[in-house]
Amino acid sequence: MREDINVEGKHSNNARVQPYLYLSLPITMECSIDSSLKQYFEPEELEGFKFGKKDAYATKKQSLLTIPNILILHVKRFIYTDRAVKTGETIYYPDILELQDEYFAPELQEERKNIRKEEEKVEKAKKDALEAKKASAPEEKKAKKKKSKAKNGVKVNIIEQSEEEKKEMNDYKHLEKYELIGVIVHKGTSVLKGHYVTFVKDAYGNWVLYDDKECKNVTANLVLDQQAYVLIYRKF
Template identity: 25%
Template sequence: MALKDSPEPYICPVKQLEFTLNTTRTCTSCGAVVFGQEKYNHLSLSLSAHLRHSLEHYFMPSPLECKCWDCSGSMASVSTHFLTLPRVLMLHVKRFCADDWEPKKVEDPMFIPEELTLQGLCGETVQPGDSTIDSQRVRSLGNNSVVNTPPNCPSSSASNGSDQQAKAADREKRQQTATVRYQPEPVYRLSSVISHLGDSLYTGHYITDLLDSHGSGWLCMDDARVRRTDVATVLRTRAHTAYILFYVGSGACEGDQAPKMQN
């Protein structure tokens, strides 16, 4: 008797939305650096005139009040970039704000591009084991690593050739066995727009414009009503109402390593 084919393992759809951000926290007093990694499945963006501007604002370095473990300094600069990329990038636009402690709907227009790249939002950071870091100055904290070496400060172990060769061999081994794949920077194309129609947080209606996966074009889904539309109409009419955007990456799979910035 022939055996039935085994069912394919279940894969949660949210996996396609997941990505990892790398955070670099630099003490403004002594230059000590803390690297951290955190998984996300969406980004919440402040509303601006262009979606690209909102993305860039999210990744801008920002000051942070925190205590340095090395010098007890109280301020640091925090910067973030993509470490891995999602198959589907979900972007939430903050269309509600607090006005005198009351939520207010913001209907300012935002330009929504049909194509989106993450150029300038991906970068490389020095990781523990690199030859520029003294191994005696690195402490591991779960997913974080603390480097107590100020920027551009030479490592005290740089003169030890055997240590450098061992570190280089270890890096090469880790790169060869890494499960994260490196891919060229993908182009993300708009695939769906969820819009909020209404004047306030407490009233309104949600509709969805989406690109039909079967290739028949764009559809506008409004409860039981489904009608055909096109991308030009979506980009024009949803500029004031877009609330959640979905972009699908071409040539990207969940977990792909983010491309590094070119010097």
């Protein structure tokens, strides 16, 4: 994680790099992980900041220097002021999470942009090759790919997608996409006590609930309808 401190009217930029295990996200008015991530990576005003001996307006901005294979998101459900309180808002979190470019450091954004350009070139070259192959194929082979399907009394010709084309579409994934593989939930209203349960996606794509000695399969809809405390995502 990189932390940049920018002072208004000054050209100097104080940056430091520090390791991190997880991101602690606030619960926003929109109650979604996407909005929480956006707020987390937005510039934050530093109160009482001094440049030399003078008061100065400064902001702090955090950004990712690398693309993590495992992304752990901690939702700030416990608020500590004059007393400790647990917030019970239901926050929306997707099964597929996509990190935006602005969450990354400028040099990584540029690297990602170059990767996407290369991916687009490869994609275009593959499509051009497939089109050329189709154009040169005998008419009888093209006819085999066509099926006549009746829909609402009207016949429609459908071109079957080849296995090569299907694989091509499946392989085209961006680096920033993450799959939800784990959810930790705190049961109870007190910050001093409660019970933790965990939902884990197994190797076959099934969701399993671990609750002390109880272990059972559950639906994805149930997993996505929890008051999540910790979310664990894995990069595609």
